[in-house]
Amino acid sequence: MDLSRFETDNSVSCRLVSEIPDVCRTEDCCLGIDEAGRGPVLGPMVYGICFCPVSKKQALKDSKVADSKTLTEAERENLFQKLDEARSYVGWALQVLSPNTISTSMLQRTKYNLNALSHDTAIGLVQYALDSGVQLKEVFVDTVGSAEKYEDKLSKLFPAIDVTVRPKADSLFPIVSAASICAKVARDRIVKGWNFAEDLGDVDTDYGSGYPNDPKTKAWLLKYLDPVFGYPQFVRFSWSTAQTLMDSKGVTVHWDDEDEDGEKAAQRQNNKSMLAYFSAGGNDQNPSRQTHRFFTERRLKSLDTL
């Protein structure tokens, strides 16, 4: 598995693929989809697909691929090795969603939530397999959100394919287990060898599992909090764990599209309250001189006080 394409720029989303086995272009195939690293506050989320001819399902089962979560890291690496050895009939593709992609998507002006991002990523991978000439007949997916709705969505998009969406699909269907192994192996390797684009010197890589409730992860997040910038791009800013820490230990940042209490915002911007206009005395500073629109549109002010 060559991760160098992602590692040269780990701020964007990147697709990594195996060779397409010739037999997958001629025989009916099944495909499994799973993801790794959905919950952690650190590192990328990796989506994986794995595919093989329907006739090879038993062979895959015999290789004892199982749900990646029940395996140790070494066992997963081992099984990935086996999948690699079976490259004459097993192919895979991964979409690595960098933590920066996750942050900027979820915090976009028009929010793009993780479920939508996940669905679109999975759909993109299936489309990639189809475009590469893989003769897809069956697709098995681990559920994200409601299994029924997701299955409906995928079936409509890919009417010629028999789609099965199931909770725990990774322990039910070997091809999904295989996809989950590819995704997990990639995520583990990426997190381990994360190359910080920021100039932070030697970064302590003892960040634990990356899950918000892991004490090591928590300690790491405390250690690497910058009051102004918050975190390096390795951290998912859209996670409440990161946001809470930045709110309490960092400086406050206001964006113009934020939901902010109207009165508070006005106060901060030094606006007058509506009531001021009704109060007696008309204490407008200089009612005779109104600034021309030219200047207000450019936020230009004549400077008489600092």
Add this chain to the structure above:
Amino acid sequence: MSGNTSVTRVDVSSVAQAQRVPVHFLPCEIEHNGPAQVSEYLTTTTKDCKLEKTVSFRGRGLKGQELSCPQGYTGLVLKETNKPSSDHEDRTLRVSSVFDKLTYWNLETPPNSDDTVVMAMDWPELAEAIHGPVED
């Protein structure tokens, strides 16, 4: 404000020692006045493709562009070293750094000619036309 007789002075001689620094104009308000690790976090992660720069700040995607100060003008960053204890005292500001261009960032959309800061750069030329000496 009213009734304030104090004078604010800019120590112009400090321009000579002022360093030329990169300046970033961000589309948000940061409640912080002081040093920040700009080169460690922002400069190193900025991507420069063709005419557009991209970066993220606090997990939000920014698009930026270099903006020059109007011709004949220099940008100044002023710093008040000794804050007076009352508003009756005179104040002195020092030029802590100078710039002739800045990187202007927008949230998610590329900077364009309708943006406040971009438009503001029109003023000096217009001011010259209105207020400048009339040639016969």
